[in-house]
Amino acid sequence: MSKNLFLVLLLSLPLPLAHAGEAKPTAEDPVLEKHVMALSHKLRCLVCQNQTIADSNAELAIDLRNQVREKLKQGESDEAILSYMSSRYGDFILFQPMVKSTTWLLWFGPLLLVLLGICVLIFMLRQRRKLMQKVQNISDEDHARAASLLSEKI
Amino acid sequence: MKRAFIPLVIFVSLVVFLWIGLSLNPREVPSPLVGKPAPMFRLPQLHDASQTISPEDLLGKVWLLNVWASWCETCLQEHPLLVAMAQRNIVPIYGLNYKDKREDGIAWLNNHGNPYVLAAYDRAGKVGIDWGVYGVPESFLVDKAGIIRHKVIGAIKPSDMQQLMALIKELNGE
Numbered sequence: 001m002s003k004n005l006f007l008v009l010l011l012s013l014p015l016p017l018a019h020a021g022e023a024k025p026t027a028e029d030p031v032l033e034k035h036v037m038a039l040s041h042k043l044r045c046l047v048c049q050n051q052t053i054a055d056s057n058a059e060l061a062i063d064l065r066n067q068v069r070e071k072l073k074q075g076e077s078d079e080a081i082l083s084y085m086s087s088r089y090g091d092f093i094l095f096q097p098m099v100k101s102t103t104w105l106l107w108f109g110p111l112l113l114v115l116l117g118i119c120v121l122i123f124m125l126r127q128r129r130k131l132m133q134k135v136q137n138i139s140d141e142d143h144a145r146a147a148s149l150l151s152e153k154i
Numbered sequence: 155m156k157r158a159f160i161p162l163v164i165f166v167s168l169v170v171f172l173w174i175g176l177s178l179n180p181r182e183v184p185s186p187l188v189g190k191p192a193p194m195f196r197l198p199q200l201h202d203a204s205q206t207i208s209p210e211d212l213l214g215k216v217w218l219l220n221v222w223a224s225w226c227e228t229c230l231q232e233h234p235l236l237v238a239m240a241q242r243n244i245v246p247i248y249g250l251n252y253k254d255k256r257e258d259g260i261a262w263l264n265n266h267g268n269p270y271v272l273a274a275y276d277r278a279g280k281v282g283i284d285w286g287v288y289g290v291p292e293s294f295l296v297d298k299a300g301i302i303r304h305k306v307i308g309a310i311k312p313s314d315m316q317q318l319m320a321l322i323k324e325l326n327g328e
Contacts (some may be wrong), residue, residue: 046288049180059253088193088286089184132300136303 036069038080043068043085044093052095162303185286185305192219193284200251200259200273207248207274209300216325218247219294220270221282223254224262226290232309233266240269245295245322249273252282252290297325 008014040054045061051066053061071081085093097103138146187193194207202272209219220236222229240247249270251259256275263273276282285294295304295318304321 006203046183067280067283087186089288090183090286092183116219 010067032069035072036065039068039072039081040065042082042095044095046089097127175181179291184289185302185307187286187294187302188305190302192294192302193281195274195276195281195284197250197274197281198277200249200256200275203256203275207272209296212246212248212296213283213300214298216245216298216322217271217296218245219250219285219296220246220247221250221252221287221290221292221294223252223290224258225254226252228309229291230266232291232311233269235310235312235315236269237267244319245273250281250285251275252287253277253279286306295321295325 019132037054041052042062043053045051045053045056045058045064047055047058051061053064055061068081071084076084082094086098091103096107097106099107187208192209194209196206196210199205199207218239239245247269249272251273253276256277259273259275263270274281279287285292289308291309293306293310294302296302303325304318306318310318
């Protein structure tokens with residue numbers, strides 16, 4: 001009994017210590033950690049491509065977060081870090097693509113499509129109005145003829 | 155009659171776009187480092203921690219940097235090809251042992267053959283990040299002026315060899 005109790009005590013002893021060790025980086029400097037996470041949300045994890053490195057627990061994402069943390073500690077600006085990352089991994093790593101000549105279609109393409117849609121809509125509405133005018137120009141005789149045809153029993 | 159073809163045209167163009175989209179490999183992100191100077195590093199050697207290795211030492215020759223690790227399954231697939239390349243002296247291959255334990259890396263090379271002239275030891279993976287490594291294996295062909303000329307993402311396949319060898323010849327000025 002006492003041997004068991006001793007074992008339990010022994011096992012439970014290092015647990016809180018280990019836990020404290022793991023949580024340390026966040027506790028160390030919450031402001032920095034917040035900054036790291038904010039920046040990490042802008043960077044794509046290239047292993048699990050639809051996640052940011054803030055969301056992902058892939059080893060690469062952890063390494064990249066550490067890299068971001070280190071660079072922030074060295075006093076680098078957000079822009080400098082983002083441009084460092086895109087110079088190493090390509091623009092694909094940026095979750096929000098930069099606006100430049102190669103991304104114009106990406107940024108303004110949807111707007112172009114909406115404009116195109118509006119043009120088509122206006123064109124179709126005009127066609128419709130013309131058609132309606134034709135219908136309104138039907139003479140009284142024709143109306144009467146149509147009415148009698150419709151009331152005929154088959 | 156003409157109007158009837160409009161949905162067909164839209165459908166066919168959608169299929170074409172989808173086809174192209176599906177045939178691309180999203181894992182292969184083109185590296186912005188191709189055509190740029192190789193990022194500098196000075197790392198301890200895998201086999202001898204007291205010695206270092208740097209791309210600086212290799213200026214003046216065409217060489218291949220192969221990023222690999224003992225825990226990497228795909229590395230094992232490409233390994234025989236690297237060994238064969240080394241045997242035929244196609245290009246000097248330098249290894250970058252990425253996020254590995256030193257003894258594991260050495261043991262792995264002892265088991266499977268060592269194609270590397272020298273291997274650098276990147277325990278923390280920092281140099282890997284600097285080179286834009288996101289999945290091992292990755293290989294970079296560096297020219298005499300220290301410019302990265304080509305990158306292979308994933309295992310080098312026999313089908314890549316023709317292109318790679320032509321490029322090596324060209325860079326060597328043959």
